[in-house]
Amino acid sequence: MTDNEQNYYAPTAYNSEKPRNLPPARDRSEDGYFLNKSLGNPINLPKKSHCREYLAQRTPGSWYKLSKNPGLWSESPSQEDGPHVKVIWGSIFEWPVFIRMLNHIFGIFIFVGGAASVALYLFIGGLRGAMVMIEFLLIPTLAWATIRYLTRKEPKLKTDTRFFRRTGMVSIYLDKGKRQEIPFDEFDPYVSFNTGPSGSSSLILNLVHRYSNTAIGYHNAFMFEDKLKIEWEQLCDFMDISRPLPETPIYEQCRHWDPVSKAYDEKHNRPSDYWHKMSKKDIQALTFHAYDAVKDYPWGRTRQQALAQGWKPSEQRWQEEQAEKKRKEADQSA
Template sequence: MTNNVHYADTAYDSTRPQEDLPGQKGGPQLSGTQRQLRRQPLPHGVHCGEFLAVSTMPRGLKGHKRPGPEALHERYVVKGPNNPAILIEMITRVAAFFGVFGGGGVIVISFAPDVFGSVVWYVATTLFLILPGLLYFIGKLILRHNLVGDKNNTHYNRRTGFVTRTWDKAPMHLPFAEFDGYMYMIPTGVGSTGYVLNVAHRYSDDGDESLKFFLPWQASLWWEFLQQYMDISKPLPDIPEMEPYRALDPVTAEHDRRTGRPPDYWARMSPDEVDRRHAAAFAAASSYPWGRTREQALASGWRPSSAVLEEERRIEGERHDFASVLAGLTAVLSEHPPVAQARWQSDLDQNSGALHYRISLLPAHGVVGGANGLDQAREAVREALPPEVQSVVEIRIDETPDGELFYRRAS
């Protein structure tokens, strides 16, 4: 064992030479089906890394501050389609849907004349309220107490570096270093196309095809996610559901100590801010030029979500500072009766990244053009601006101004 006796010698480390990794060798013995499913390989390595885009719980943070029984710092479980627990979970969700909407309909029709207590009412209550309620609570009871086997899964073990699949009587137990990622398309049955991530064993027909997606980049990003999760040369993927386990993984704990990442980074974040970061990660992942390295993507103009969010914070800060400047202009404008209103707006120069501002002065009723002191008001506003912003501010007289109101003359 290595690293404080936490990781096995067989743990996956992308920095180790491939030939030094344990595991069977030999030529691939693939069936015709597997050869078809492995026609579109996905690159090895983590390049995009926008894992928040595929997070399963971006808003479910408040109740997830302590490590649970999942032990996500040691193993990540992908539940297979034949897992009985998944079927029970689907039934409880459908029952909840019918219980909420169908039960609401029963309550509404109960107020109709001659319906309450009738045969129709009893049938509707049974089908849309009582039966869904029973199915929901029975399903939750089964899942909570593990009354059905949680089986037919694929286990990715970070500590040992092995992938275990429990679908067959003889479980598959193979090193992660011997797996490659592939993607293939499937029809969804509703006229669209779905995408499957095939985590396939290089030297046999074995693999995991449980992960299905609506968008092709989601399959590519999940393959990156699994690689980072299994790689003990890297910290755990930084997503909300893994935050309670980061301190339990030595490599991740050392990374967080070195970078100053707080242990409750996600838990203390507001839901709105999490949504904002999730949206930025989703946009960055969907625009990533898949198939290229991160360096190539950055050179082509792609921007990670961290850079986009940093730019947004800078713009918000500059706009806030300019709004403070505008507050000081109200006294100047009050000395110029020809001005009825003043509005402002900002525009971002896409080439330079600089903000430019426009201040629009609305003439009072009966005042035309630059006459009657409007030009003097415009010059007074310009002189009142701090010198460092005068070059990026346009001041104009406008009969139909746009933008945010910051001054209105009292009537």
């Protein structure tokens, strides 16, 4: 580690290449059936990223939007404040998170249900019937757009959980403004199952402290276990100072502030505007290939073992697709 990195990262920063010799986790058999059931089952994955197909976490459209306006912050991040400093896990019980979640659900009902209703009224009552339904949807749509505009900036949270890359610590809200900090490497990932009112099931990512009953729940649910695992990997990648920041548009504006990421980018000649200059078509193609790469990944194996077994990362799949298209175009023009 260079002098710059030593000065930037705290001695407590997490480094998967130099793991601490931690004692075994406490025996949870005495915690009772219901507590253990709520925590779920441990995920037997290391605190080190291997698959790294983070594009599979979002839709192609959202990645393209982020690439043109990198980051989730209303202003360009500074050295001391930006996505490279901390990852935030909000609570759905906080008003800023709840209103965003509610507005997202509301938007789905408006646009999906509204479109279906307009089509139905068009079929039953013709153009006049469709116009009546459009007028009915106008006020809810304006309300949705207004809330979306008012909540466009980064929310100011109080009871959130914060993961700090520079220190390797996890800051957990306790009560009345008090917080507790625990080293990231003392948490283990668990998966629990959640059944909704309609009978649909989803997966919840929980981080459980090895030596206490402290547990952190991720605010979003997952339909597939692969997506949950890639979320855990991205968190590990973010906290691990032996690795650069995760390769997504979110971090593009601030990679130069992180010494490890800056050194990695210089060594590999990574353009500072790699995602910003990428076309929508290419981002879409990479995202779909990332979906397939995550689905095919042999979880529990290292990246080297996966590659040796024939697994292909999204970049390789994309390059092979481009090469195949060029070959076909050359055959057609010959």
